[in-house]
Amino acid sequence: MENTIEHSQEERLLAAIAHASVIASGIGIVVGLVIYLTEKEKSVWAAGQALQAALYQLAGLAIIALAWVGWMVFYFAIIFALVESDMDSEAPPPAFWLSMATMCCPLFISVAWVLYGFYGAIRTWMGNDFRYILIGRLVDGLIVPAV
16 A cells, blocks of 8 residues: 655655665664654654664564574584595585585575665655565554654
Protein backbone atom coordinates (compact mmCIF):
# COMPACT_ATOMS: atom_id res chain seq x y z
CA MET A 1 0.00 0.00 0.00
CA GLU A 2 1.44 3.35 -1.05
CA ASN A 3 1.56 6.30 1.30
CA THR A 4 -0.09 9.30 -0.38
CA ILE A 5 1.10 11.88 2.16
CA GLU A 6 3.62 14.32 0.71
CA HIS A 7 6.85 14.30 2.69
CA SER A 8 9.31 17.17 2.72
CA GLN A 9 12.67 16.85 1.03
CA GLU A 10 14.37 16.87 4.46
CA GLU A 11 12.18 14.01 5.71
CA ARG A 12 12.85 11.98 2.58
CA LEU A 13 16.59 12.66 2.80
CA LEU A 14 16.83 11.65 6.46
CA ALA A 15 14.82 8.48 5.87
CA ALA A 16 16.97 7.59 2.86
CA ILE A 17 20.19 8.21 4.82
CA ALA A 18 18.95 5.98 7.64
CA HIS A 19 18.23 3.13 5.21
CA ALA A 20 21.37 3.63 3.09
CA SER A 21 23.60 3.64 6.17
CA VAL A 22 23.27 -0.15 6.04
CA ILE A 23 26.50 0.03 4.03
CA ALA A 24 28.31 1.27 7.17
CA SER A 25 27.36 -1.84 9.16
CA GLY A 26 27.51 -1.11 12.92
CA ILE A 27 27.82 2.65 12.44
CA GLY A 28 24.63 2.55 10.39
CA ILE A 29 22.71 1.46 13.48
CA VAL A 30 23.91 4.58 15.29
CA VAL A 31 22.97 6.75 12.28
CA GLY A 32 19.43 5.36 12.33
CA LEU A 33 19.09 5.87 16.08
CA VAL A 34 20.41 9.44 15.94
CA ILE A 35 17.95 10.30 13.17
CA TYR A 36 15.15 8.65 15.12
CA LEU A 37 15.97 10.56 18.32
CA THR A 38 16.28 13.92 16.55
CA GLU A 39 13.19 13.52 14.38
CA LYS A 40 10.67 11.77 16.63
CA GLU A 41 9.12 15.08 17.71
CA LYS A 42 9.26 16.69 14.25
CA SER A 43 8.38 13.92 11.81
CA VAL A 44 6.79 10.63 12.84
CA TRP A 45 7.35 9.28 9.33
CA ALA A 46 11.10 10.04 9.20
CA ALA A 47 11.54 8.82 12.79
CA GLY A 48 9.69 5.60 12.01
CA GLN A 49 11.79 5.00 8.91
CA ALA A 50 15.00 5.65 10.88
CA LEU A 51 14.02 3.34 13.76
CA GLN A 52 13.04 0.67 11.28
CA ALA A 53 16.39 1.02 9.50
CA ALA A 54 18.32 0.82 12.79
CA LEU A 55 16.47 -2.34 13.87
CA TYR A 56 16.92 -3.87 10.40
CA GLN A 57 20.65 -3.21 10.56
CA LEU A 58 20.90 -4.60 14.10
CA ALA A 59 19.10 -7.77 13.00
CA GLY A 60 21.35 -7.96 9.95
CA LEU A 61 24.47 -7.66 12.07
CA ALA A 62 23.29 -10.54 14.26
CA ILE A 63 22.19 -12.76 11.37
CA ILE A 64 25.37 -12.18 9.37
CA ALA A 65 27.53 -12.82 12.45
CA LEU A 66 25.66 -16.09 13.05
CA ALA A 67 26.13 -17.06 9.40
CA TRP A 68 29.88 -16.49 9.66
CA VAL A 69 30.08 -18.43 12.95
CA GLY A 70 28.13 -21.27 11.34
CA TRP A 71 30.49 -21.30 8.39
CA MET A 72 33.55 -21.30 10.66
CA VAL A 73 32.20 -24.26 12.66
CA PHE A 74 31.52 -26.14 9.42
CA TYR A 75 34.91 -25.19 7.97
CA PHE A 76 36.90 -26.23 11.03
CA ALA A 77 34.93 -29.46 11.41
CA ILE A 78 35.91 -30.39 7.86
CA ILE A 79 39.51 -29.27 8.31
CA PHE A 80 39.88 -31.31 11.53
CA ALA A 81 38.32 -34.31 9.79
CA LEU A 82 40.78 -33.91 6.93
CA VAL A 83 43.74 -33.68 9.31
CA GLU A 84 42.64 -36.89 11.01
CA SER A 85 42.19 -38.75 7.71
CA ASP A 86 44.97 -40.20 5.63
CA MET A 87 45.53 -37.99 2.62
CA ASP A 88 47.49 -39.83 -0.05
CA SER A 89 47.35 -37.15 -2.71
CA GLU A 90 48.68 -33.62 -2.61
CA ALA A 91 45.44 -32.19 -3.99
CA PRO A 92 42.86 -31.09 -1.44
CA PRO A 93 39.92 -33.49 -1.09
CA PRO A 94 36.41 -32.50 -2.26
CA ALA A 95 35.34 -31.78 1.34
CA PHE A 96 37.84 -28.93 1.45
CA TRP A 97 36.33 -27.37 -1.67
CA LEU A 98 32.85 -27.83 -0.20
CA SER A 99 33.89 -25.90 2.90
CA MET A 100 35.35 -23.14 0.75
CA ALA A 101 32.22 -22.98 -1.42
CA THR A 102 29.97 -22.61 1.63
CA MET A 103 31.81 -19.38 2.39
CA CYS A 104 29.58 -17.88 -0.29
CA CYS A 105 26.52 -18.24 1.97
CA PRO A 106 27.46 -15.54 4.51
CA LEU A 107 28.76 -13.35 1.70
CA PHE A 108 25.49 -13.71 -0.21
CA ILE A 109 23.47 -12.89 2.93
CA SER A 110 25.60 -9.77 3.50
CA VAL A 111 25.18 -8.50 -0.05
CA ALA A 112 21.43 -9.22 -0.10
CA TRP A 113 21.00 -7.44 3.26
CA VAL A 114 22.74 -4.31 1.98
CA LEU A 115 20.81 -4.32 -1.31
CA TYR A 116 17.48 -4.57 0.52
CA GLY A 117 18.53 -1.61 2.69
CA PHE A 118 19.39 0.37 -0.46
CA TYR A 119 15.98 -0.51 -1.87
CA GLY A 120 14.44 1.03 1.26
CA ALA A 121 16.61 4.13 0.78
CA ILE A 122 15.44 4.56 -2.81
CA ARG A 123 11.77 4.04 -1.89
CA THR A 124 11.89 6.59 0.92
CA TRP A 125 13.91 9.10 -1.12
CA MET A 126 11.08 8.95 -3.67
CA GLY A 127 8.65 9.78 -0.83
CA ASN A 128 7.09 6.33 -0.60
CA ASP A 129 6.38 4.54 2.62
CA PHE A 130 8.62 1.52 3.12
CA ARG A 131 8.32 -1.41 5.51
CA TYR A 132 10.90 -4.15 5.96
CA ILE A 133 9.41 -7.61 6.23
CA LEU A 134 8.64 -8.35 9.91
CA ILE A 135 10.56 -5.35 11.27
CA GLY A 136 8.14 -2.86 9.69
CA ARG A 137 5.23 -4.31 11.69
CA LEU A 138 7.25 -4.20 14.88
CA VAL A 139 8.11 -0.53 14.38
CA ASP A 140 4.51 0.31 13.54
CA GLY A 141 3.62 -0.86 17.05
CA LEU A 142 6.42 1.21 18.63
CA ILE A 143 5.82 4.54 16.88
CA VAL A 144 2.84 6.46 18.15
CA PRO A 145 1.82 9.47 16.02
CA ALA A 146 1.97 12.81 17.83
CA VAL A 147 -1.44 14.31 18.54
